[in-house]
Amino acid sequence: MKEKTKLVASGRPRKRPFHPVNPAVERASTYLFPTYDDYIEGGRKIIYGRLGGPTHRALEEAVTALEGGVETRLAPSGLQAVNAAILAFVKAGDRVLMADTVYDPSRKFCENFLARFGVETTFYNPLAGESLADLMTPNTKVVFAESPGSLTFEVQDIPALAAVAHAGGAKLIVDNTWSAGVYLKPVSLGADVVVQAGTKYLGGHSDCLIGAITSADEDTAQSIYYALLQIGSNVSADDAWLTLRGMRTLGARMQAHEKNALALAKWLGKRAEVETVLHPALKSSPGHAHWKRDFSGSSGLFGIVLKPVPTAQLKAFFNSLRLFGMGFSWGGFESLCIHVRPEKYRTATQWTAPGPVLRIHAGLEDIDDLIADLERAFAVMKTQKGNAT
């Protein structure tokens, strides 16, 4: 099956003759076993609500069809998917190698939380490929990648990272949220685990939080299952259902996000106020060659670096936007624009651009309206005076 067909056809009810097109929400804590033997067998089937029921299994099946691999398990947020995936493979005395450009709370989990339990983290330049081998030590158990990187969009060399990780006996975990699993297939490039914040594109409507963890092989899947089981992780059936509902239109939505983002990136690239556009599909973007080799498209999230502007002008710009909302997260149907500070979240590399960085999410609105919104905000910006930020 082709990608768009899989998104429509996977995780569907199969009972005949009467069944709904999409699975129903099944809320349950207790499941009753039909026989004593079924009760004793238990295993990884549907046994208890915390471990998910048929609604969860349907979504997991759909995500596995999208990402490849052998099994997907759900987490209550994208961040917990990241954390549980790492926890599954480390113990006191181990080390994690993490890209310097990961989502900041993923970074903080390692720096602040894992450190308390004797697990060290070393951050690496996201553009390191084979050279990551220089940082590998016998106690490195996880190499963590997020491609492209949060805020600055560096595209990583996943096959090279997989080779380095595996040569040292470590697992490669990839945060694949940006591509939604539609445009990048890390499992096929050597990743052991793929995580997604389904909160973004899978759900797609900015109304639920969820995470997904897909394993490339059975042993890895077993470790992920036990990590989630022992943490006591649980996802509501309603959120699993909403996410699967969102996935039915993922193929169409991603094409529309991609088209609008590329049009905005092109338009913004010609504006006098803009210093650089950070979009993996642009030649000038760091790691573009990896994007061209490994991705089949681009999503709706990208960045721009403005030329230095007075704070009053930046405020005026944001306060004049009517369609672009100012809010965290992304991947919903609506456009967003926020001021971000990459320099605060880097240690292995440095972000030195003097002007402000804006993260833009291109939603599904008409492109003419989105451009008019930005044009108006730039016009208002120019009317303000003040000192450069």
Ligand SMILES: Cc1ncc(COP(=O)(O)O)c(C=O)c1O
């Ligand atoms: C790349 C990436 N990974 C993970 C997360 C965490 O997802 P959630 O907000 O569902 O915890 C985010 C959230 O913005 C993200 O951007």
